Amino acid sequence: VIVARSSQPSGHTRPRSPRGHGDDLRADILAAAGELLAETGDQDAVSIRAVADRVGVSAPSIYLHFPDKETLLTAVCVEAFTELDVRLAAATERVDDCVEAIAAQGRTYVEFALERPEHYRLMLMRRPGRELDAPTEAELTAVAGLGRVIERISAAQAAGRLPPDEDPARVALVLWSAVHGIASLLIAKPHFPWGDREDLFRRVLQMCLHDFD
Amino acid sequence: VIVARSSQPSGHTRPRSPRGHGDDLRADILAAAGELLAETGDQDAVSIRAVADRVGVSAPSIYLHFPDKETLLTAVCVEAFTELDVRLAAATERVDDCVEAIAAQGRTYVEFALERPEHYRLMLMRRPGRELDAPTEAELTAVAGLGRVIERISAAQAAGRLPPDEDPARVALVLWSAVHGIASLLIAKPHFPWGDREDLFRRVLQMCLHDFD
DNA sequence: TGTACATCAGTGAACGCGCGTTCACTGATGTAC
DNA sequence: TGTACATCAGTGAACGCGCGTTCACTGATGTAC
Numbered sequence: 001v002i003v004a005r006s007s008q009p010s011g012h013t014r015p016r017s018p019r020g021h022g023d024d025l026r027a028d029i030l031a032a033a034g035e036l037l038a039e040t041g042d043q044d045a046v047s048i049r050a051v052a053d054r055v056g057v058s059a060p061s062i063y064l065h066f067p068d069k070e071t072l073l074t075a076v077c078v079e080a081f082t083e084l085d086v087r088l089a090a091a092t093e094r095v096d097d098c099v100e101a102i103a104a105q106g107r108t109y110v111e112f113a114l115e116r117p118e119h120y121r122l123m124l125m126r127r128p129g130r131e132l133d134a135p136t137e138a139e140l141t142a143v144a145g146l147g148r149v150i151e152r153i154s155a156a157q158a159a160g161r162l163p164p165d166e167d168p169a170r171v172a173l174v175l176w177s178a179v180h181g182i183a184s185l186l187i188a189k190p191h192f193p194w195g196d197r198e199d200l201f202r203r204v205l206q207m208c209l210h211d212f213d
Numbered sequence: 214v215i216v217a218r219s220s221q222p223s224g225h226t227r228p229r230s231p232r233g234h235g236d237d238l239r240a241d242i243l244a245a246a247g248e249l250l251a252e253t254g255d256q257d258a259v260s261i262r263a264v265a266d267r268v269g270v271s272a273p274s275i276y277l278h279f280p281d282k283e284t285l286l287t288a289v290c291v292e293a294f295t296e297l298d299v300r301l302a303a304a305t306e307r308v309d310d311c312v313e314a315i316a317a318q319g320r321t322y323v324e325f326a327l328e329r330p331e332h333y334r335l336m337l338m339r340r341p342g343r344e345l346d347a348p349t350e351a352e353l354t355a356v357a358g359l360g361r362v363i364e365r366i367s368a369a370q371a372a373g374r375l376p377p378d379e380d381p382a383r384v385a386l387v388l389w390s391a392v393h394g395i396a397s398l399l400i401a402k403p404h405f406p407w408g409d410r411e412d413l414f415r416r417v418l419q420m421c422l423h424d425f426d
Numbered sequence: 427t428g429t430a431c432a433t434c435a436g437t438g439a440a441c442g443c444g445c446g447t448t449c450a451c452t453g454a455t456g457t458a459c
Numbered sequence: 460t461g462t463a464c465a466t467c468a469g470t471g472a473a474c475g476c477g478c479g480t481t482c483a484c485t486g487a488t489g490t491a492c
Contacts, residue, residue, distance in 0.1 A: 177417060188339065
């Protein structure tokens, strides 16, 4: 099965950046890679050539700003993790109840995943590219987002809504795994007979926050 | 970054099957693909050429038994789902308590995933290959495995250990998503500081089976 | 019993493709004197 | 004010690679007559 791939160049060309603004291209590349990911829904469609073409620049130009493809993809991930972090922060802004806040974060997380499934794949379903034992840059950004959740769990503990002798970080990992479970299954098997997705998600959330008051 | 790929042929050649045993090769191909997946831990290493070479046969021979690569990979998935199903059945064989049985299934599931991470990726973390709205063959096999869990949930309901007004199929989906969550995160981010994995898994399980007696 | 023929289980060589990446270069713009 | 030079922001062409897949073929084995 040959996958049709629009291989003709877009025709669009990007005007050369003025002196001192060479870094503008970096941002454009990053944006183009993200758009390609969102529009094609296929990581394999994000090739150096495809990104360059979308930006309106030649392929080697990518290497002026990223040493290799892996680094570019990592940068896309970091950006996405940052956006997720922002959304997680925003989600709790107007929520008073601390358990509701955690639920809102869970909902926001799954919404983000389903809204940008291919980003989510890249962030959390991909084989680790480099065999580092040290945490990657993207993972560090992820940890920042997790921090938002840990904060709320601590708050719930302080408010007596959650057993105070649990390590909030570990509770957060469990919650993460739960929302990741439902999000990634829905993404990986979109045609599976899940029934009502909203209902399914509510059940997961209820399971998570079950012993909260 | 160029990934080193052992591209020289193995040297091993498979003797031609006697007449009437042409289908033997099919089984060998399937086995070789599975081994390659397990040994390299990399789906991309499972190419038609690599599989053929491992079997000791030329690349076009693969097409005598599989119309294309996608079908071969699907067959590997079906086989793996079947094995998982067998394990799920075996897991509950000597377990009397019906809630313990469900817990044992959860544990078996995660063990399977971590033992064969690249199979698990192929089964449940891959982008759907063909854009069918109908469930794929592999998904149907997966449903069989889910059936094992649904049985146990029904049993637990009958025994009064679980609220009887819940649809056991939907409860099963929620449990599945929970164990998939922890399994797939551990697989996708092996270097993340998860802490004690066994402890993490127990917490997930406890969260799932929480309101069971 | 001998022989023409069909079938089976493959093979060797090639196809075209897109990929990541490198290399030597170009041409506009600023700066030093 | 004029001019040589450095720097910056790129480009065009090519590299070698492995991939899925197709095609025409081969040679051993069985079968019909």
